[in-house]
Amino acid sequence: xxxxxxxxxxxxxxxxxxxxxxxxxxxxxxxxxxxxxxxxxxxxxxxxxxxxxxxxxxxxxxxxxxxxxxxxxxxxxxxxxxxxxxxxxxxxxxxxxxxxxxxxxx
Numbered sequence: 001x002x003x004x005x006x007x008x009x010x011x012x013x014x015x016x017x018x019x020x021x022x023x024x025x026x027x028x029x030x031x032x033x034x035x036x037x038x039x040x041x042x043x044x045x046x047x048x049x050x051x052x053x054x055x056x057x058x059x060x061x062x063x064x065x066x067x068x069x070x071x072x073x074x075x076x077x078x079x080x081x082x083x084x085x086x087x088x089x090x091x092x093x094x095x096x097x098x099x100x101x102x103x104x105x106x
Contacts, residue, residue, distance in 0.1 A: 015087035022070030024051035031085035036070035059100025
């Protein structure tokens with residue numbers, strides 16, 4: 001039987017430039033599908049055990065996968081900060097904010 005996957009619904013999804021070295025110590029290109037995880041879930045700084053973890057994100061009728069490579073201090077619990085490339089996969093940047101759901105993949 002498949003393990004139950006914890007899904008985070010009604011999550012606030014915002015975007016940031018995401019260019020440079022993230023909290024996980026890896027270089028992030030703003031076109032990559034990468035997220036910064038809210039500080040509550042990111043946990044121990046500087047390197048979270050969730051660094052590099054793949055997640056699935058669904059918003060605006062679309063679903064894709066991304067990797068956790070950064071920490072978001074301004075994000076609410078369950079919230080994610082998306083790179084420009086990832087956010088614009090779902091909606092134009094002019095939308096500013098998305099509500100979606102996401103879950104861990106591995």
